[in-house]
Amino acid sequence: IVVDRTSRDKVEEELELQKSEAFLDSKNLVQQDAALGASMLVTGHIVKIPVYRVLNGDGTVRGYKASVAFQLKVVEVSTGISNEAQSFQGKTSKEMLSPESAVTAAMQSIKDDIYEYFRISFSLTAKIVKVLDKKTLVINAGKETGVKVGDKFMVQIIELLDGKPYPSDIGTITVKKQSGASFSECDATSKIISAINSAQQGAVIQCSLIIKK
Structure with missing residues (x-):
């Protein structure tokens, strides 16, 4: 079960809103104070994201390519102990129209590697x-x-x-x-x-x- 902490502020706003009088007769209120606590935290840092410009013959920019590399750690909340850092290196993306889309494409190339890492390291x-x-x-x-x-x-x-x-x-x-x-x-x-x-x-x-x- 993955708990998304990046959306926590929005979740808390909705919980507070549901306490108001406007929701007194609502039949689909969520249970208050029932948030899941995390047993492990996924952390990491970007090592590099090189973005390359692809030029036309006249020197104008035709598109962009990118690659990405990062390290990932999983920390056990109860002990603070983390596993050994796992490195991921994405393939250079296809030529894209913007730097952002090139980076996104490079990240997509690592998706299967990340899935396999969690499947083997944290079996069900x-x-x-x-x-x-x-x-x-x-x-x-x-x-x-x-x-x-x-x-x-x-x-x-x-x-x-x-x-x-x-x-x-x-x-x-x-x-x-x-x-x-x-x-x-x-x-x-x-x-x-x-x-x-x-x-x-x-x-x-x-x-x-x-x-x-």
Whole structure:
């Protein structure tokens, strides 16, 4: 879930507006004081954005090309610890009519690299929300999080050792059916079902998407 902080001022203005008398009888008011807190912050800085002029034979400007390079870090809010900076280098854009459009085109060339970085570095996790039968589990991940039929998740029991999470693998489940946008039914072995049912009260059971590289 991505929380957009750049629009925070506009969101706060709308929340304040909805407290006014004009909205007393409105049936679609949003819940106040329900903003999501961020567990991680994405930060970074631009290394370079060179813009090149493309000239006609007579020396007049025909168009522009650009490239872009930047570094990205992800900081864990609770500890302040950040991962190692990841560098991205865009391809030189096609010739465009303005410097701005050339920079935008250069940024677009990095889109797949950024997606792949987050897909591998921050794999999707889900919770088991229901045991349907001896061979089927329901997890709270579906179409809206990019889960597809055939995807596999590793089921883990998470213990806290020295204040840090220690995962123990108990088996693999496979998505066999998507139930709406938010849930998926998964095939599971009797061993996994038994381990879940016998887990100590308060134990954290997590399903981590197995990444296909």
